Amino acid sequence: MNYDNIKKVIESCHLNFLIGSGASRPFLGTLGTIENLLTDLAKSSLTKENKTIIDASIKKHYWEVAIKGNLEINNKGNSKLDSTKEAYLDFYSSINTILNKRKSNLISKQVNIFTTNMDLFNEDALEEGGYTYNDGFSGRLNPYFGTENFNNSIRKTSSHFEYQSELPLFNLYKLHGSVNWLLSANEKIKYDNNLEILKGVNDVKIDAKNLLDIEYKKSTKGGDIWVSYTIDELKDQISKKKIRKVKEHADFLEAYDKLIMINPTKEKFETTTRKLTFYELLRMYSNNLEKENSVLFVFGFSFADEHIREITLRVSKANPTLLIVIFAFDKSSKETIFEELSEHDNIIYIYDESDKIKYSLETINKTYFKKLSKELINIKS
Known part of the structure; x- marks a missing residue:
């Protein structure tokens, strides 16, 4: 599928994105x-x-690698942070332009952003760009979350003749929860603007000597990669390092468990069905893909999540008008995803066969969405 094909799809389909870590x-x-x-x-x-020792060590590692950085999202001067924020902002700028300028008036100016990420890069970019978005929260002083808040559209009425026009709207569905969610006393999800839960986890310090090494570097033909130790190997580490359970292990796990998120385990669907919020979010993911003439663009996501994978495959078979376009970071990523999904007529893979181009968010946007947004601006002007 080349650029011209994707251009036609974007201009005529309901837009959905699935964004992974x-x-x-x-x-x-x-x-x-x-x-x-x-x-x-x-x-x-x-x-x-x-x-307890292994659980705390794994989650502490996950915290350090993939969650803790959210406390720095408003900082400046970190080149990796700055480039990541810029990539998200450019992406949303491109999609907002496309929603405003694309030719079809028969399709809603809404786009659905489904993400398993608990980080705040999506919200940060939408706020920075001044775009209208719906994250499921309602209220100002004490915002509470509810999936019923997603079924909205926004229109602007002119001061003359009461002419109405639909405004672009980004629906942000966080399928696995978010670092800025907290559970209130009345068992409702409340907006944690000050990231108190995140700060609480960060306040619990565990001496490195009481933690296990979760990964090790392994040399391969394609270069060095990080590989996780097995549970048995982690158990052996406990003996070799003579680690004993300390109070900080339990303190960290207690603080970590206050995060309103789906923990990365294969049993998470059982948790999802017990928690109406997460169940409803997955249902809304399915319902939106079932709409006629819909497209799902996927990037940063491996489909290792078996429940999202199963829903996606089921809908792809049930809805012949659905097109799924998967941007694979590299050739190896494409092969990994293909093993999870196998071959289907309405699933397209985009990757560089030569493995010279890596399809990061920045590359994807520059090659497709930003290019189209610039074309549409020139056409309209």
């Missing part, structure tokens, strides 16, 4: 094999003490 690189790391580790740990027959 790869989009927030280089500032935040990806999930890696954390899901497998936590799943294996839950099924293991280790002692309660060893489980």
